[in-house]
Amino acid sequence: MKMVNRALLFIYTLVLMIASFLILILPLDLNILPIEEVVGFIRFLRGNYILSILAGLLLILTFLHLILQLRPTDRVKEGSYLVLRNDYGEVFIYENTIIGLTNRVAENFIGIHNIKVKVSFVEGRVKLSLRGEADHEINIPETSMELQKKLKDHIENTTGAQVSHIKVEIVNTISNNRNR
Structure with missing residues (x-):
């Protein structure tokens, strides 16, 4: 929480504590705060616009604080992760790491372009779903299988995580002039 929010x-x-305390003790008639002084204070408030402005500012700050607390956080979503255990402790492999590694292989791959990646972790293994466009003159099944093999090898060698499944969807074909 930011410092300004904490101050507010x-x-x-x-x-609220002061108001609650006053509301608590006034009905008890303990003579800590005689009713005449409370009425006098209320009469003092009648023409005092400075206190009204301060109360209005406090109300606005309260609404701002409430809005700040209810809105989504500015933090980057970390997403799901895979935990690999070894003799020294644990290694967390986040979804974004796998996406980055996949994009790195896809950038250098010839034949399939504009690849979108979705990652899930199932039973301690990586599962990938890719959607992309293929050059119209390639053999799509062979090229897709080559991409799957490269991705599997790269992710397993880089992270140590096992890749269980790589689904490749070719949603369109493109001509040579759009190639990278």
Whole structure:
């Protein structure tokens, strides 16, 4: 939580504590706060616009704080991950790591372009789903199998995680002038 939000929360909590305390003791008639002084304070508030402005600012800050707490966080979504255990501890392999490795192989691959990657982890293994466009003159099954093999080898050698399944979907064919 940011420092400004903490300060606002502190001020708001302090005001609520004081108000709650006053509401708690007024009905008990303990003479800690005589009713005449409370009425006098309320009469003092009547023409005091500075206190009204301060109360309005506190109300606006409260709404801002509430909105800041309810909106989605600015942090990058970490996503799911795979935990690999070894003799020294644990290694976490995040979804974005696998996507980056896949994109690296796909950038240098000839025949399939504009590849979109989805990653899931099933039973401690990596499962990939790729969607892309193929050059119209290639053999799609052979080229897809070559891409699958390169991806499997690269991910397993780089991360140590086992790749269980790589699904390749060719959604379109493109001509040579659009190649990378």
